[in-house]
Amino acid sequence: MATPQITVVNLRKQFLPAGEEATALDGVNLAVDKGEYLAITGHSGSGKTTLLSILGGLLRPTSGTVSIEGCDIFGLSADGLARYRVEKVGFVFQSASLLPSLTVKENLLLPSLYAPRREKGRFEARALDYLSGVGLLPKADAFPGQLSGGEARRVSLLRALMNGPGILLADEPTGDLDEGAEQQVMALLETFHREMNMTLILVTHSKDIALRARRRLTMSRGRVLEGPA
Amino acid sequence: MSLFMLAIKNLMRNVLRSAALFLALFVLSGTLVSISLLAAALTQSIELSRQRLGADVMVVPSGFSGTAEDLFLVGSAGSFTMKDAGEFQRAVLASEGVKAASPQLFVVSAPLPCCSVSDTMIVGYDPETDFVITPWLQGRRAGGEKQAPDDVVVGADILAGVGGRLKFYGHEFLIVGKLERTGMRYLDSGMFIPLEGVRTMIAESKGRAQKALSIGPDEISCLLVKLREDANAEKFALRLEHRHPDKKALLTDEMVRKTAGSLAIPLKGMALMFILQWAASLFLIGVVHKFSVDERRFELGIMKALGATDANIRSLLTLEIVILSGAACFAGIASGLLLIRTFSSYLSLTVKVPLVLPQGTALAGLVSAAFAVSLCSALAPALFSALRSSKIEPFYLIRGEVRRKEQG
Numbered sequence: 176m177a178t179p180q181i182t183v184v185n186l187r188k189q190f191l192p193a194g195e196e197a198t199a200l201d202g203v204n205l206a207v208d209k210g211e212y213l214a215i216t217g218h219s220g221s222g223k224t225t226l227l228s229i230l231g232g233l234l235r236p237t238s239g240t241v242s243i244e245g246c247d248i249f250g251l252s253a254d255g256l257a258r259y260r261v262e263k264v265g266f267v268f269q270s271a272s273l274l275p276s277l278t279v280k281e282n283l284l285l286p287s288l289y290a291p292r293r294e295k296g297r298f299e300a301r302a303l304d305y306l307s308g309v310g311l312l313p314k315a316d317a318f319p320g321q322l323s324g325g326e327a328r329r330v331s332l333l334r335a336l337m338n339g340p341g342i343l344l345a346d347e348p349t350g351d352l353d354e355g356a357e358q359q360v361m362a363l364l365e366t367f368h369r370e371m372n373m374t375l376i377l378v379t380h381s382k383d384i385a386l387r388a389r390r391r392l393t394m395s396r397g398r399v400l401e402g403p404a
Numbered sequence: 405m406s407l408f409m410l411a412i413k414n415l416m417r418n419v420l421r422s423a424a425l426f427l428a429l430f431v432l433s434g435t436l437v438s439i440s441l442l443a444a445a446l447t448q449s450i451e452l453s454r455q456r457l458g459a460d461v462m463v464v465p466s467g468f469s470g471t472a473e474d475l476f477l478v479g480s481a482g483s484f485t486m487k488d489a490g491e492f493q494r495a496v497l498a499s500e501g502v503k504a505a506s507p508q509l510f511v512v513s514a515p516l517p518c519c520s521v522s523d524t525m526i527v528g529y530d531p532e533t534d535f536v537i538t539p540w541l542q543g544r545r546a547g548g549e550k551q552a553p554d555d556v557v558v559g560a561d562i563l564a565g566v567g568g569r570l571k572f573y574g575h576e577f578l579i580v581g582k583l584e585r586t587g588m589r590y591l592d593s594g595m596f597i598p599l600e601g602v603r604t605m606i607a608e609s610k611g612r613a614q615k616a617l618s619i620g621p622d623e624i625s626c627l628l629v630k631l632r633e634d635a636n637a638e639k640f641a642l643r644l645e646h647r648h649p650d651k652k653a654l655l656t657d658e659m660v661r662k663t664a665g666s667l668a669i670p671l672k673g674m675a676l677m678f679i680l681q682w683a684a685s686l687f688l689i690g691v692v693h694k695f696s697v698d699e700r701r702f703e704l705g706i707m708k709a710l711g712a713t714d715a716n717i718r719s720l721l722t723l724e725i726v727i728l729s730g731a732a733c734f735a736g737i738a739s740g741l742l743l744i745r746t747f748s749s750y751l752s753l754t755v756k757v758p759l760v761l762p763q764g765t766a767l768a769g770l771v772s773a774a775f776a777v778s779l780c781s782a783l784a785p786a787l788f789s790a791l792r793s794s795k796i797e798p799f800y801l802i803r804g805e806v807r808r809k810e811q812g
Contacts (some may be wrong), residue, residue: 233709234799254713260798261711268802272706276417277410284405289711338711 178245179206180374181230181342186239188225188397199225200236201397209341212368213376214388222397223378224269224346230376231266231344232256243342261289265335267345267364271327273319279306279330280315286337298337305333309363325356332363336371343368345377349384361387407716411723414700421696425689425725425782426732432685433736433778434743439674440770441744442751445759446671448766456586458536459506459628460637462654463496463644469652472626473659478752479589481512481525486651489624496627499644501635506533507624509602511572511617513595518574518613525594526572528602535630537596540583553601554578559592560585570595574612575605588760589749599624629653682781690785697721697789704793705801714794721790722783729782733775741771 183205190197200222207213217223228234229241232248240247248259260266273282280302287298306312309329319327328348335343345364349357361384368375377388385391393400415422457476464472465486474480486492489507496505509528513519529537531551541557551557556570556577564570568579577597586592597605603621610616631637641653697704704717712720744751745761752759762770793801 228799231709233705233802234797254715257708257711257713257716260709266709268706268709272702272802274703274706276413281405281413285410285707286710288405288407288410289707289713289716334710 177208180209180211180244181205181207182240182242183226183230184240184242186226186229186241187237188222188229188234189237198397200229200239203239203397203399205392205399207374207376209374210372211374211376211390212365212388213374213390213392214385215376215378215392215394216380216382216385217394219380221394223394225397226394227344227346227376227378230342231264232260233266257289261286261338263341265338265340265343267328267332267335267343267348269347269350271319271322271324271331273322273327273331273334275319278316278318279311279322282319282330283334283337286334290338301337302333305336306330309333323356324352325359328352328356328360329363332360332367336367339371340373342374342376345375347379348377349379349381357384407720407723408727411720411727414720415724415728418696421692422728425692425728426735428685428688428692429729429732429778429782430736430739432682432781433733433774434740435678435681435736436778437737437740437771437774438744439671439678440774441740441761442674442759443671444766444770445744445748445761448760448762456540456588456591457628457656458539458630460631460635460656461629461641461644462656462659463492463627463629463648463651464625464654466650466652469654472652472654475510475525476590476654477588477660479525479593481523483510483512483625485509485619485623485625487620487623489622489627492648492651493624493627495647496629496644499640501631501640502629503632503635504533504535504630506530506535506628507599508536508626508628509599509619509623510625511602511606511619513572514613514615516614518609518615519572520570525590526602526605527594527596528599529596530599536628537583537591540586540591541581551580551598553598553604555580555598555601557581557583557596559583559594559596561589561592562595573605573609573615573617575601575608577601589752686781686785689782690788693725693786693789697793701793701796701801701804705796705798705803708798708801717794718787718790721793722787725782725786725790726779729779729786733778733782736778737771737774740774 183203186200186203187198188200190199203226215223215226225234229236235249241249243259243263248256251259274285277285283302283305284298303312303315306315311326311329314322314326322330332348343364348364349360352360364375364377365387367373377384379385462472462476465484468484471482471484475482493505493507496502507530511526511528513522513524513526515522531538537557554577556579558564558579560583562582564579566579566582570577570579572595583591583596606617606619631640637655637657641655644653645651707717748759748761761767
């Protein structure tokens, strides 16, 4: 039996807002194989975003472990964790999260600044190739303010893929988009998942979107209620 | 895409914020370099003025000490005389501790057609005994040739060149030399003619000039005295004034120090103003930078999520402030230098203190120190904000929250 790519053991996260204890994650266990397509659903405050943020190395848990390909990522130094974020994982945020002072192309090249082995030419070629693939090449020099919501979200997705991550984490990637734009973004996500054999974990409120995934989990009050479908 | 380009784009995004920081640092560095230059010029002028004037004591007619001080220190044109020059010079030379004594006669050119230039100091001096003018003669004259009575040596500020002719009170003089620049208007803007030539000019003025000069053949304006190293200038001055009550012996050191001292209070006031301004600038820079970094938390969080390390974030924020403050300090210091250089003559005349601005290495050192102090003033509060923000986890930065306490 192959070792899971992601192993989460007894993960807990507690916040203390204004002196009042709040448990965001309460003993989450999870295993995800390489190349899996997993959807996590649940009500607001159920702990979905916190779990995804911890998997992405954006937030340290209170206790428990997260192992990626056998490595406990929270046993790493701050720099090691940053290297994990740049090399292993891509993160798509709830909003487009593009830097307004940079053009579309420059936003795509931003991760190259932090990649350990920078090959400017390779990143530039990849950025233009990706933009061409989604029909946004004419907007390469446009600023985020000049893009539609769907366009901005697709650029954000492409940016998460620039370093060729093995895991793609998407937090409500179509949250505020109309149906047409939602379909475009989902199609793009799934195409990359398929073609690059990338593990795709997405958090969504939408049951329709969750149904597209091969495996689904529901979270409530910081716990995973259902096992693999 | 490079870190430098990213920093530039970030600075250009919020022009108002960048302009506020630029202005604060521009004024800070400009003020710092201006005050430092003035203070250095003032301190330096005491020693340099003494050296450049060459004399330890200047004997002038009693009642003209103020006019003489203005004349020597800031080059204000003025004329006064005392009689029995020859006898007095001999008496001084015979005094204890005197190494050399040289007479000078001051005449101010008239705003009339008989003079090529008006309101300029014509200094009659004795080339045989002189120790003030000759050391500043550019390249010296070929073969040490003696200056003829109708020859004039001009100060560095006089536009006319060697070979040109100048007319004073109807008498024509040939320009035979130019003095090196000294930084003192008395030397830089004067016309230096042998006493013999000036006396001829005075005698002929009755027939040749629109205005006749009434200075007797045995009158001089001052006697410059150089003392032996072991002599006490103050004692010499007291003895001389006792023996010659109609004369005033001005001590070069005291004269320069007294006028420089009169500027000490305004200069201290300026220094206090600068300290207050410095503190206000530090506060302003700190506040603006804190708000700026807080406003950009989401953006910094995205960068960290994309793989930026704490050091990458610190480098970016530091680079931004280095670029902005570097440019502001450079512009401020350049403006301060330009301002002081442009108005130093005016300032010198207004406050009646010679201002010899630092040159070469001294100037470079002063400018470097002002640049370093200004830059550090900007960097210190900015680095604090950068350090604080760089350590926050991306999750909190993206959500725009202050890091919350965690249990466990």
